[in-house]
Amino acid sequence: MTSETSRFGFETRAIHAGQEPDPRTGAVIVPIYQTSTYAQDGVGGTREGDYEYSRTANPTRTALEQQLASLEGARHGLAFASGMAASDAVLRSVLRPGDHLVLGNDAYGGTFRLIDKVLSNWGIQYTVADLSDIDAVRAAVRPETKLVWCETPSNPLLGIADIPALAGVAHAANARLVVDNTFATPYLQTPLELGADVVVHSTTKYLGGHSDVVGGAVLTNEDELREQLFFLRNGAGAVPGAFDAWLTLRGIKTLAVRMERHCDNAERVAEALAAHPKVAEVYYPGLETHPGHEVAAKQMRRFGGMVSFRHADGEQAALDVAARTELFILAESLGGIESLIEHPGRMTHASVAGSMLQVPEDLLRLSIGIEDGRDLVEDLRTALG
Numbered sequence: 354m355t356s357e358t359s360r361f362g363f364e365t366r367a368i369h370a371g372q373e374p375d376p377r378t379g380a381v382i383v384p385i386y387q388t389s390t391y392a393q394d395g396v397g398g399t400r401e402g403d404y405e406y407s408r409t410a411n412p413t414r415t416a417l418e419q420q421l422a423s424l425e426g427a428r429h430g431l432a433f434a435s436g437m438a439a440s441d442a443v444l445r446s447v448l449r450p451g452d453h454l455v456l457g458n459d460a461y462g463g464t465f466r467l468i469d470k471v472l473s474n475w476g477i478q479y480t481v482a483d484l485s486d487i488d489a490v491r492a493a494v495r496p497e498t499k500l501v502w503c504e505t506p507s508n509p510l511l512g513i514a515d516i517p518a519l520a521g522v523a524h525a526a527n528a529r530l531v532v533d534n535t536f537a538t539p540y541l542q543t544p545l546e547l548g549a550d551v552v553v554h555s556t557t558k559y560l561g562g563h564s565d566v567v568g569g570a571v572l573t574n575e576d577e578l579r580e581q582l583f584f585l586r587n588g589a590g591a592v593p594g595a596f597d598a599w600l601t602l603r604g605i606k607t608l609a610v611r612m613e614r615h616c617d618n619a620e621r622v623a624e625a626l627a628a629h630p631k632v633a634e635v636y637y638p639g640l641e642t643h644p645g646h647e648v649a650a651k652q653m654r655r656f657g658g659m660v661s662f663r664h665a666d667g668e669q670a671a672l673d674v675a676a677r678t679e680l681f682i683l684a685e686s687l688g689g690i691e692s693l694i695e696h697p698g699r700m701t702h703a704s705v706a707g708s709m710l711q712v713p714e715d716l717l718r719l720s721i722g723i724e725d726g727r728d729l730v731e732d733l734r735t736a737l738g
Protein backbone atom coordinates (compact mmCIF):
# COMPACT_ATOMS: atom_id res chain seq x y z
CA MET A 354 0.00 0.00 0.00
CA THR A 355 1.50 3.36 -0.96
CA SER A 356 1.30 6.41 1.26
CA GLU A 357 -1.28 7.96 -1.03
CA THR A 358 -3.76 5.14 -0.67
CA SER A 359 -6.52 6.86 1.24
CA ARG A 360 -9.40 4.53 0.45
CA PHE A 361 -8.51 2.55 3.60
CA GLY A 362 -9.38 3.57 7.12
CA PHE A 363 -6.90 5.06 9.58
CA GLU A 364 -6.24 1.84 11.49
CA THR A 365 -5.61 -0.05 8.25
CA ARG A 366 -3.19 2.56 6.94
CA ALA A 367 -1.32 2.59 10.28
CA ILE A 368 -0.56 -1.10 9.82
CA HIS A 369 -0.06 -1.31 6.05
CA ALA A 370 0.99 2.05 4.56
CA GLY A 371 4.64 1.86 3.48
CA GLN A 372 4.86 -1.62 4.97
CA GLU A 373 4.74 -4.14 2.12
CA PRO A 374 6.30 -7.51 2.98
CA ASP A 375 10.06 -7.31 2.42
CA PRO A 376 10.65 -7.85 -1.33
CA ARG A 377 13.65 -10.15 -0.83
CA THR A 378 12.63 -12.37 2.09
CA GLY A 379 8.90 -11.85 2.44
CA ALA A 380 9.39 -10.68 6.04
CA VAL A 381 5.97 -9.44 7.10
CA ILE A 382 7.42 -6.80 9.37
CA VAL A 383 9.69 -4.15 7.81
CA PRO A 384 13.26 -5.15 8.78
CA ILE A 385 15.64 -2.92 10.71
CA TYR A 386 18.04 -2.03 7.89
CA GLN A 387 20.97 -1.52 10.23
CA THR A 388 23.42 -0.39 7.57
CA SER A 389 25.19 2.87 6.84
CA THR A 390 25.89 2.20 3.15
CA TYR A 391 24.63 0.22 0.13
CA ALA A 392 26.44 -1.64 -2.68
CA GLN A 393 26.25 0.15 -6.01
CA ASP A 394 26.01 -1.42 -9.48
CA GLY A 395 29.00 0.50 -10.82
CA VAL A 396 30.75 3.80 -10.29
CA GLY A 397 28.06 6.45 -10.38
CA GLY A 398 25.67 3.66 -11.31
CA THR A 399 22.95 3.94 -8.68
CA ARG A 400 19.53 3.95 -10.22
CA GLU A 401 16.88 6.48 -9.31
CA GLY A 402 15.25 5.43 -6.04
CA ASP A 403 18.16 3.28 -4.91
CA TYR A 404 19.78 3.73 -1.54
CA GLU A 405 23.36 5.08 -1.25
CA TYR A 406 24.03 6.18 2.31
CA SER A 407 21.80 6.14 5.40
CA ARG A 408 22.11 9.83 6.22
CA THR A 409 20.37 10.42 2.88
CA ALA A 410 17.86 7.56 3.07
CA ASN A 411 17.30 4.20 4.75
CA PRO A 412 14.51 1.70 3.94
CA THR A 413 13.26 1.39 7.53
CA ARG A 414 13.02 5.16 7.71
CA THR A 415 11.25 5.27 4.33
CA ALA A 416 8.58 2.91 5.65
CA LEU A 417 8.02 5.17 8.66
CA GLU A 418 7.81 8.25 6.42
CA GLN A 419 5.20 6.64 4.16
CA GLN A 420 3.19 5.48 7.16
CA LEU A 421 3.24 8.97 8.70
CA ALA A 422 2.40 10.69 5.41
CA SER A 423 -0.54 8.37 4.91
CA LEU A 424 -1.93 9.04 8.39
CA GLU A 425 -1.62 12.83 8.10
CA GLY A 426 -3.05 12.78 4.57
CA ALA A 427 0.21 14.30 3.30
CA ARG A 428 2.06 13.83 0.04
CA HIS A 429 5.44 13.91 1.78
CA GLY A 430 6.81 12.74 5.12
CA LEU A 431 10.31 13.22 6.50
CA ALA A 432 11.54 11.62 9.71
CA PHE A 433 14.05 13.38 11.96
CA ALA A 434 16.24 12.52 14.94
CA SER A 435 13.92 14.39 17.31
CA GLY A 436 10.94 16.71 17.36
CA MET A 437 13.28 19.66 17.80
CA ALA A 438 15.33 18.59 14.79
CA ALA A 439 12.09 18.48 12.78
CA SER A 440 11.04 21.94 13.98
CA ASP A 441 14.53 23.32 13.35
CA ALA A 442 14.47 21.99 9.78
CA VAL A 443 11.14 23.70 9.07
CA LEU A 444 12.30 27.00 10.58
CA ARG A 445 15.62 26.99 8.73
CA SER A 446 14.11 25.84 5.43
CA VAL A 447 11.51 28.59 5.38
CA LEU A 448 13.03 31.57 7.21
CA ARG A 449 15.82 33.89 6.07
CA PRO A 450 17.47 36.80 7.96
CA GLY A 451 14.95 39.59 8.38
CA ASP A 452 11.97 37.23 8.28
CA HIS A 453 9.41 37.16 11.06
CA LEU A 454 7.17 34.52 12.60
CA VAL A 455 4.19 34.52 14.91
CA LEU A 456 4.36 32.04 17.77
CA GLY A 457 1.73 30.96 20.30
CA ASN A 458 1.99 32.27 23.85
CA ASP A 459 2.02 28.75 25.25
CA ALA A 460 4.33 27.13 22.73
CA TYR A 461 6.47 24.17 23.70
CA GLY A 462 9.39 25.56 25.75
CA GLY A 463 12.01 23.97 23.51
CA THR A 464 10.49 25.53 20.39
CA PHE A 465 10.50 28.95 22.03
CA ARG A 466 14.11 28.45 23.18
CA LEU A 467 15.24 27.50 19.68
CA ILE A 468 13.62 30.59 18.17
CA ASP A 469 14.52 33.00 20.98
CA LYS A 470 18.07 31.85 21.72
CA VAL A 471 19.36 30.32 18.48
CA LEU A 472 17.49 31.57 15.40
CA SER A 473 17.41 35.14 16.72
CA ASN A 474 21.20 35.18 16.23
CA TRP A 475 20.56 34.79 12.51
CA GLY A 476 18.21 37.76 12.36
CA ILE A 477 14.91 35.90 12.69
CA GLN A 478 12.29 37.95 14.50
CA TYR A 479 9.17 36.75 16.26
CA THR A 480 6.03 37.97 17.97
CA VAL A 481 4.26 35.99 20.66
CA ALA A 482 0.45 35.98 20.40
CA ASP A 483 -2.58 34.29 21.91
CA LEU A 484 -3.49 32.00 19.02
CA SER A 485 -7.02 31.45 20.31
CA ASP A 486 -7.62 35.16 19.54
CA ILE A 487 -7.68 35.52 15.73
CA ASP A 488 -7.65 39.33 15.89
CA ALA A 489 -4.51 39.19 18.04
CA VAL A 490 -2.86 36.95 15.46
CA ARG A 491 -3.87 39.25 12.62
CA ALA A 492 -2.41 42.19 14.55
CA ALA A 493 0.87 40.32 15.10
CA VAL A 494 1.40 39.64 11.39
CA ARG A 495 3.84 41.95 9.55
CA PRO A 496 4.89 42.27 5.92
CA GLU A 497 7.97 40.12 6.75
CA THR A 498 5.92 37.36 8.39
CA LYS A 499 6.62 34.00 6.74
CA LEU A 500 5.26 31.59 9.34
CA VAL A 501 2.54 31.25 11.90
CA TRP A 502 3.60 28.50 14.32
CA CYS A 503 0.75 26.85 16.16
CA GLU A 504 0.27 24.08 18.70
CA THR A 505 -3.26 22.91 19.32
CA PRO A 506 -3.94 21.61 21.89
CA SER A 507 -0.98 23.49 23.34
CA ASN A 508 1.52 22.55 25.96
CA PRO A 509 0.98 22.74 28.93
CA LEU A 510 -2.24 24.80 29.09
CA LEU A 511 -4.21 22.82 26.46
CA GLY A 512 -5.15 26.01 24.62
CA ILE A 513 -7.10 25.48 21.40
CA ALA A 514 -6.48 27.39 18.19
CA ASP A 515 -8.88 27.37 15.25
CA ILE A 516 -6.75 25.82 12.48
CA PRO A 517 -8.87 26.91 9.46
CA ALA A 518 -9.10 30.47 10.83
CA LEU A 519 -5.34 30.64 11.46
CA ALA A 520 -4.66 29.28 7.97
CA GLY A 521 -6.83 32.09 6.61
CA VAL A 522 -4.82 34.75 8.45
CA ALA A 523 -1.48 33.20 7.46
CA HIS A 524 -2.41 32.79 3.79
CA ALA A 525 -3.79 36.32 3.54
CA ALA A 526 -0.29 37.47 4.58
CA ASN A 527 1.48 35.09 2.18
CA ALA A 528 2.78 33.14 5.14
CA ARG A 529 2.59 29.43 5.92
CA LEU A 530 0.77 27.88 8.84
CA VAL A 531 2.76 25.22 10.71
CA VAL A 532 0.90 23.03 13.20
CA ASP A 533 2.80 21.08 15.83
CA ASN A 534 0.39 18.13 16.01
CA THR A 535 2.24 16.28 18.78
CA PHE A 536 -0.56 16.48 21.35
CA ALA A 537 -3.43 15.52 19.04
CA THR A 538 -1.71 13.03 16.70
CA PRO A 539 -3.23 12.41 13.25
CA TYR A 540 -5.73 10.04 14.86
CA LEU A 541 -7.48 12.98 16.54
CA GLN A 542 -6.70 15.83 14.12
CA THR A 543 -5.30 16.22 10.58
CA PRO A 544 -4.18 19.85 10.20
CA LEU A 545 -3.25 19.65 6.50
CA GLU A 546 -6.86 18.80 5.71
CA LEU A 547 -7.91 21.83 7.81
CA GLY A 548 -5.73 24.24 5.81
CA ALA A 549 -2.29 24.04 7.46
CA ASP A 550 0.77 23.91 5.18
CA VAL A 551 3.15 21.96 7.37
CA VAL A 552 2.72 19.54 10.27
CA VAL A 553 5.54 18.80 12.69
CA HIS A 554 5.66 16.05 15.28
CA SER A 555 7.66 14.97 18.20
CA THR A 556 7.18 11.25 17.47
CA THR A 557 8.76 10.73 20.90
CA LYS A 558 5.30 11.21 22.37
CA TYR A 559 2.07 9.49 21.27
CA LEU A 560 3.29 8.24 17.90
CA GLY A 561 6.13 6.18 19.35
CA GLY A 562 3.85 5.79 22.34
CA HIS A 563 6.02 3.69 24.64
CA SER A 564 8.56 6.20 26.02
CA ASP A 565 11.42 4.25 24.48
CA VAL A 566 12.50 6.35 21.50
CA VAL A 567 13.12 10.00 20.59
CA GLY A 568 12.14 11.17 17.10
CA GLY A 569 10.45 13.79 14.97
CA ALA A 570 8.70 14.23 11.65
CA VAL A 571 7.58 16.85 9.13
CA LEU A 572 4.62 16.39 6.79
CA THR A 573 3.64 18.59 3.86
CA ASN A 574 1.92 18.51 0.49
CA GLU A 575 4.38 21.00 -1.06
CA ASP A 576 6.91 19.40 -3.42
CA GLU A 577 9.39 22.27 -3.31
CA LEU A 578 9.35 22.56 0.47
CA ARG A 579 9.87 18.80 0.69
CA GLU A 580 13.00 19.17 -1.46
CA GLN A 581 14.31 21.98 0.76
CA LEU A 582 13.67 19.97 3.92
CA PHE A 583 15.27 16.87 2.41
CA PHE A 584 18.32 18.89 1.32
CA LEU A 585 18.74 20.45 4.77
CA ARG A 586 18.27 17.15 6.59
CA ASN A 587 20.85 15.46 4.38
CA GLY A 588 23.15 18.45 4.69
CA ALA A 589 22.84 18.94 8.45
CA GLY A 590 22.35 15.26 9.27
CA ALA A 591 19.63 15.16 11.95
CA VAL A 592 18.38 11.70 10.91
CA PRO A 593 16.95 8.93 13.09
CA GLY A 594 18.78 5.62 13.18
CA ALA A 595 17.17 2.52 11.69
CA PHE A 596 16.25 1.03 15.06
CA ASP A 597 14.65 4.28 16.22
CA ALA A 598 12.67 4.48 12.97
CA TRP A 599 11.58 0.87 13.47
CA LEU A 600 10.43 1.43 17.05
CA THR A 601 8.38 4.43 15.94
CA LEU A 602 6.92 2.50 13.00
CA ARG A 603 5.91 -0.25 15.40
CA GLY A 604 4.45 2.15 17.93
CA ILE A 605 2.26 3.84 15.33
CA LYS A 606 0.60 0.54 14.37
CA THR A 607 -1.39 0.69 17.65
CA LEU A 608 -1.91 4.46 17.73
CA ALA A 609 -5.68 4.32 17.19
CA VAL A 610 -6.40 1.86 19.99
CA ARG A 611 -4.04 3.62 22.36
CA MET A 612 -5.53 7.05 21.67
CA GLU A 613 -9.07 5.83 22.36
CA ARG A 614 -7.93 4.57 25.76
CA HIS A 615 -5.87 7.70 26.50
CA CYS A 616 -9.00 9.77 25.76
CA ASP A 617 -11.29 7.56 27.89
CA ASN A 618 -8.95 7.83 30.86
CA ALA A 619 -8.27 11.55 30.40
CA GLU A 620 -12.01 12.34 30.36
CA ARG A 621 -12.42 10.38 33.55
CA VAL A 622 -9.48 12.08 35.28
CA ALA A 623 -10.52 15.57 34.11
CA GLU A 624 -14.03 15.11 35.51
CA ALA A 625 -12.72 13.80 38.83
CA LEU A 626 -10.28 16.70 39.16
CA ALA A 627 -12.92 19.28 38.23
CA ALA A 628 -15.02 18.04 41.16
CA HIS A 629 -12.12 18.02 43.66
CA PRO A 630 -11.98 20.77 46.31
CA LYS A 631 -8.16 21.06 46.15
CA VAL A 632 -8.22 21.74 42.42
CA ALA A 633 -8.56 25.40 41.39
CA GLU A 634 -8.82 24.87 37.63
CA VAL A 635 -8.69 22.00 35.15
CA TYR A 636 -7.43 22.46 31.60
CA TYR A 637 -8.91 19.82 29.31
CA PRO A 638 -10.56 20.70 25.98
CA GLY A 639 -13.10 17.92 26.48
CA LEU A 640 -14.69 19.80 29.38
CA GLU A 641 -17.57 21.99 28.26
CA THR A 642 -16.22 24.74 30.52
CA HIS A 643 -12.97 24.90 28.49
CA PRO A 644 -12.95 28.09 26.35
CA GLY A 645 -11.75 26.13 23.31
CA HIS A 646 -14.21 23.27 23.68
CA GLU A 647 -16.37 24.13 20.66
CA VAL A 648 -13.46 24.70 18.32
CA ALA A 649 -11.82 21.50 19.54
CA ALA A 650 -15.04 19.56 18.96
CA LYS A 651 -15.12 20.87 15.37
CA GLN A 652 -11.56 19.97 14.40
CA MET A 653 -10.71 17.00 16.65
CA ARG A 654 -12.16 13.49 16.78
CA ARG A 655 -11.78 13.41 20.59
CA PHE A 656 -9.90 15.58 23.10
CA GLY A 657 -6.65 13.78 23.79
CA GLY A 658 -4.79 12.37 26.74
CA MET A 659 -3.25 15.47 28.33
CA VAL A 660 -4.79 17.16 31.37
CA SER A 661 -3.32 20.06 33.35
CA PHE A 662 -4.62 21.53 36.58
CA ARG A 663 -3.84 24.16 39.19
CA HIS A 664 -3.64 23.33 42.85
CA ALA A 665 -5.86 25.52 45.01
CA ASP A 666 -3.14 25.85 47.69
CA GLY A 667 -0.26 27.11 45.55
CA GLU A 668 3.11 25.94 44.30
CA GLN A 669 4.33 23.93 47.30
CA ALA A 670 1.06 21.99 47.44
CA ALA A 671 1.40 21.24 43.72
CA LEU A 672 4.98 20.03 44.21
CA ASP A 673 3.80 17.81 47.06
CA VAL A 674 1.18 16.18 44.85
CA ALA A 675 3.81 15.47 42.19
CA ALA A 676 5.99 13.85 44.86
CA ARG A 677 3.15 11.75 46.31
CA THR A 678 1.57 9.99 43.34
CA GLU A 679 2.39 6.32 43.06
CA LEU A 680 1.23 5.35 39.56
CA PHE A 681 1.83 8.75 37.96
CA ILE A 682 5.61 8.79 37.57
CA LEU A 683 7.32 12.14 38.12
CA ALA A 684 8.95 12.71 34.73
CA GLU A 685 9.10 14.99 31.71
CA SER A 686 7.75 13.93 28.32
CA LEU A 687 4.28 12.56 27.57
CA GLY A 688 2.26 10.33 25.31
CA GLY A 689 3.46 6.96 26.54
CA ILE A 690 1.37 4.06 27.78
CA GLU A 691 2.31 4.92 31.37
CA SER A 692 0.94 7.92 33.24
CA LEU A 693 3.30 10.78 34.07
CA ILE A 694 3.05 13.88 36.25
CA GLU A 695 5.23 16.95 36.08
CA HIS A 696 5.53 20.53 37.30
CA PRO A 697 5.93 22.61 34.10
CA GLY A 698 7.22 25.72 35.91
CA ARG A 699 10.27 23.90 37.24
CA MET A 700 10.60 21.13 34.66
CA THR A 701 9.52 21.24 30.98
CA HIS A 702 8.90 24.97 30.94
CA ALA A 703 11.75 26.21 33.14
CA SER A 704 13.31 27.71 30.00
CA VAL A 705 10.37 30.10 29.49
CA ALA A 706 10.45 31.54 33.03
CA GLY A 707 10.31 35.32 32.90
CA SER A 708 9.08 35.35 29.29
CA MET A 709 5.56 35.86 27.95
CA LEU A 710 5.26 32.08 27.93
CA GLN A 711 5.69 31.69 31.68
CA VAL A 712 3.27 29.16 33.20
CA PRO A 713 1.45 29.32 36.56
CA GLU A 714 3.53 28.10 39.54
CA ASP A 715 0.73 25.94 40.91
CA LEU A 716 0.27 24.10 37.61
CA LEU A 717 0.68 20.34 37.23
CA ARG A 718 0.59 18.54 33.91
CA LEU A 719 -0.59 14.97 33.53
CA SER A 720 0.07 12.64 30.66
CA ILE A 721 -2.73 10.13 31.10
CA GLY A 722 -1.63 6.60 30.26
CA ILE A 723 -3.65 3.56 29.28
CA GLU A 724 -3.75 1.91 32.72
CA ASP A 725 -7.09 1.20 34.42
CA GLY A 726 -8.66 4.66 34.65
CA ARG A 727 -10.11 3.96 38.10
CA ASP A 728 -6.60 3.37 39.46
CA LEU A 729 -5.44 6.68 38.00
CA VAL A 730 -8.28 8.65 39.60
CA GLU A 731 -7.65 6.95 42.93
CA ASP A 732 -3.91 7.70 42.77
CA LEU A 733 -4.61 11.42 42.23
CA ARG A 734 -7.24 11.53 44.97
CA THR A 735 -4.79 10.01 47.44
CA ALA A 736 -1.99 12.39 46.40
CA LEU A 737 -4.29 15.43 46.68
CA GLY A 738 -5.19 14.31 50.21
Ligand SMILES: *Cc1c(COP(=O)(O)O)cnc(C)c1O
Pocket residue numbers: 435436437438461463464504508533535536554555556557558567568569
Ligand atom coordinates in the same frame (compact mmCIF):
# COMPACT_ATOMS: atom_id res chain seq x y z
C1 LIG B 1 8.33 17.10 23.07
C2 LIG B 1 7.79 18.12 22.17
C3 LIG B 1 8.58 18.71 21.18
C4 LIG B 1 10.05 18.38 21.02
O1 LIG B 1 10.25 17.08 20.61
P1 LIG B 1 11.55 16.19 20.99
O2 LIG B 1 11.25 14.88 20.37
O3 LIG B 1 11.65 16.15 22.49
O4 LIG B 1 12.73 16.88 20.39
C5 LIG B 1 7.98 19.64 20.35
N1 LIG B 1 6.69 19.98 20.49
C6 LIG B 1 5.90 19.45 21.43
C7 LIG B 1 4.47 19.87 21.52
C8 LIG B 1 6.42 18.50 22.30
O5 LIG B 1 5.64 17.99 23.26
